[in-house]
Amino acid sequence: MGLSTPASGTNVTAGPRPLADPDGIRAPLPVAVEAGAELRSSSLWRDAIRRLLRNRLAMAGGIVVALLCLIAIFADVLAPRPYTKTNFGRLNEAPTRDYLLGTDQLGRDLLSRMIYGARVSMLVGLGAQIIVVSIGVPIGALSGYLGGRADLFLTRFIDVMYAFPRLLFVILVMSMLGAGLTNIFIAIGLTGWVGIARQTRAQVLAIKEKEFVDAARGLGAGFARLLSRHILPNAMTPIVVAVTFGIPEAIFTEAALSFIGVGINPPTPSWGQMVGEGQQYIRSYWHLCVFPSIAIAVTMLAFTFFGDGVRDALDPKMK
Amino acid sequence: MVQYVVARLLWLIPTILAMALVTFLVMHATPGSPLDPIAEGANPLPPEAQKVLAKHYGLDKPLWHQFGIFVAKAARGDFGFSFVYKTRTVAEILRETFPISLFLGSMALALAVAGGLTLGILAAVYQNRGWDYVSVSLATVGVAVPNFVLAVFLIILFSFVVPLFPTGGWESPRTWVLPTITLAAAPMGIIARFTRASMLEVIRADYTLTARAKGLSETPVIFKHALKNALIPIVTLLGPMFAAVGTGSFFVESIFRVPGMGRFFVQSMTGRDYPMIMAVVLTYGVFLAIMNLAVDLAYGALDPRIRY
Numbered sequence: 001m002g003l004s005t006p007a008s009g010t011n012v013t014a015g016p017r018p019l020a021d022p023d024g025i026r027a028p029l030p031v032a033v034e035a036g037a038e039l040r041s042s043s044l045w046r047d048a049i050r051r052l053l054r055n056r057l058a059m060a061g062g063i064v065v066a067l068l069c070l071i072a073i074f075a076d077v078l079a080p081r082p083y084t085k086t087n088f089g090r091l092n093e094a095p096t097r098d099y100l101l102g103t104d105q106l107g108r109d110l111l112s113r114m115i116y117g118a119r120v121s122m123l124v125g126l127g128a129q130i131i132v133v134s135i136g137v138p139i140g141a142l143s144g145y146l147g148g149r150a151d152l153f154l155t156r157f158i159d160v161m162y163a164f165p166r167l168l169f170v171i172l173v174m175s176m177l178g179a180g181l182t183n184i185f186i187a188i189g190l191t192g193w194v195g196i197a198r199q200t201r202a203q204v205l206a207i208k209e210k211e212f213v214d215a216a217r218g219l220g221a222g223f224a225r226l227l228s229r230h231i232l233p234n235a236m237t238p239i240v241v242a243v244t245f246g247i248p249e250a251i252f253t254e255a256a257l258s259f260i261g262v263g264i265n266p267p268t269p270s271w272g273q274m275v276g277e278g279q280q281y282i283r284s285y286w287h288l289c290v291f292p293s294i295a296i297a298v299t300m301l302a303f304t305f306f307g308d309g310v311r312d313a314l315d316p317k318m319k
Numbered sequence: 320m321v322q323y324v325v326a327r328l329l330w331l332i333p334t335i336l337a338m339a340l341v342t343f344l345v346m347h348a349t350p351g352s353p354l355d356p357i358a359e360g361a362n363p364l365p366p367e368a369q370k371v372l373a374k375h376y377g378l379d380k381p382l383w384h385q386f387g388i389f390v391a392k393a394a395r396g397d398f399g400f401s402f403v404y405k406t407r408t409v410a411e412i413l414r415e416t417f418p419i420s421l422f423l424g425s426m427a428l429a430l431a432v433a434g435g436l437t438l439g440i441l442a443a444v445y446q447n448r449g450w451d452y453v454s455v456s457l458a459t460v461g462v463a464v465p466n467f468v469l470a471v472f473l474i475i476l477f478s479f480v481v482p483l484f485p486t487g488g489w490e491s492p493r494t495w496v497l498p499t500i501t502l503a504a505a506p507m508g509i510i511a512r513f514t515r516a517s518m519l520e521v522i523r524a525d526y527t528l529t530a531r532a533k534g535l536s537e538t539p540v541i542f543k544h545a546l547k548n549a550l551i552p553i554v555t556l557l558g559p560m561f562a563a564v565g566t567g568s569f570f571v572e573s574i575f576r577v578p579g580m581g582r583f584f585v586q587s588m589t590g591r592d593y594p595m596i597m598a599v600v601l602t603y604g605v606f607l608a609i610m611n612l613a614v615d616l617a618y619g620a621l622d623p624r625i626r627y
Binding site: 159160165167168171172173175176248252255256259260261262272275276279282283286289290293296297300301303304305308 | 334337338341342345346348459460462463464465467468470471472474475479486565569570573574584585588596600603604607
């Protein structure tokens with residue numbers, strides 16, 4: 001399940017974050033509130049970026065992530081052969097000069113399939129997070145802001161969702177929807193928003209009591225403006241951290257689903273599916289599962305190091 | 320205290336019912352039916368035969384009725400016959416496989432706790448020095464690398480390159496080693512990371528300074544004064560870790576051919592083995608919920624400031 005959840009989970013119970021305008025000093029004038037909030041918050045982000053740039057491990061992770069994105073975007077150009085091209089004269093061949101990483105059970109070029117596999121992983125990692133955020137943040141924010149019965153219902157619902165082992169639920173949903181990229185988005189989106197909603201809710205609950213929110217309300221800011229201009233910008237830090245850890249988690253989920261055969265539909269290559277198939281022939285054809293395994297491991301490590309760096313940069317106390 | 324435990328146990332009932340309902344609905348919304356499965360060993364049946372089978376297994380009744388029957392029977396521990404292994408009841412299969420999964424999981428947890436605490440303490444005591452980097456890297460690898468990927472590396476290393484352990488099976492203690500390590504890696508990484516953070520906080524606390532100031536040597540300071548307090552937040556981690564070990568065993572069990580419960584889950588999914596899916600999901604759910612309760616109680620026992 002997400003196995004990397006506990007890393008992001010640290011922030012759930014932590015107290016209020018550094019706020020853009022903690023004391024509401026700038027609150028009296030509506031213009032000043034926004035100008036001030038933006039000024040201070042942009043420097044908060046700039047500080048964070050400076051800290052991130054200084055963190056060598058995180059930067060190494062970031063560079064690998066950037067490379068992977070490039071590979072995913074330019075897969076068509078980079079791959080030496082189409083990923084479906086078979087060569088039945090040369091099945092399960094170990095790496096040679098023709099086939100740098102060897103060929104698979106159908107004589108397809110492993111290197112090309114791995115390059116296209118990066119596309120699936122990156123798409124799932126980033127795409128799923130967009131879905132998760134666009135469901136989780138509004139629900140969490142509304143529930144925290146409105147309180148009352150809607151909030152109670154949501155928290156109960158979240159408790160039940162947490163009682164489910166998450167990967168188990170995703171597998172269940174996938175076997176209902178059938179394999180395929182879109183369905184992976186849906187399955188991860190359906191289960192993943194819960195964590196972000198909980199985080200957002202906790203943030204909004206803490207921030208809505210602050211004086212600067214009162215001040216803005218006193219000046220006549222409406223409900224939508226309060227949430228979008230005053231509360232949510234100050235609640236961003238843990239959401240950003242949750243997203244950076246959510247990306248590798250989604251990549252892991254896709255790999256795991258494809259590994260057991262309910263993820264990506266063949267012939268589209270996915271690293272998890274390649275490991276799953278290759279692992280059965282590990283004794284005879286080690287290269288079939290080792291190369292995709294390395295790809296998954298490197299990707300996960302790069303995102304984790306980068307995520308750790310982002311967390312430390314945004315929240316120096318945690319270091 | 321008693322009141323709290325009773326309340327928590329009572330909350331289990333609606334939680335598990337909700338879980339059963341969600342699983343039931345998702346399962347029945349799934350295209351495909353157990354009468355016409357895509358699993359191995361299936362044969363296409365004429366419509367009349369399908370009707371008879373549906374009646375036999377109660378699949379012709381409306382969904383709410385089916386769910387009612389299921390709940391009533393499951394409460395008595397009767398999950399019916401498996402649709403795939405037609406001659407065996409689900410309860411029978413679970414009785415056989417659950418202990419194996421539990422055993423593997425317990426070994427993995429024990430290893431994870433021992434290894435994670437050691438790594439975490441080492442990292443905190445030698446902060447920003449060699450040991451810190453070693454243990455933080457190990458922990459990050461454990462957290463980040465999926466267990467099925469780790470399994471591939473371990474098999475290559477310890478079965479082929481250095482043939483120490485077999486690639487799978489469950490016959491002798493030697494076959495237990497690799498699955499246990501694989502399953503332990505993720506929770507071990509989690510524990511190590513949290514232990515490090517928690518120890519660092521405690522080592523800087525005033526009472527640790529006091530312990531040092533009164534002339535204690537380093538060992539009792541770390542183990543008696545710091546570790547004891549640092550452990551408290553770690554206990555809460557055990558809850559989610561049971562989940563990690565539980566779901567992790569799907570992969571570990573199928574790679575290392577361990578005859579546990581995890582393997583049945585995926586098989587039952589593709590075979591639309593309704594009774595089996597329900598039973599496996601609920602077993603995990605109940606197990607997790609009880610473990611979470613145990614963890615919360617242990618937390619209260621360790622930290623006298625917490626009252627129920």
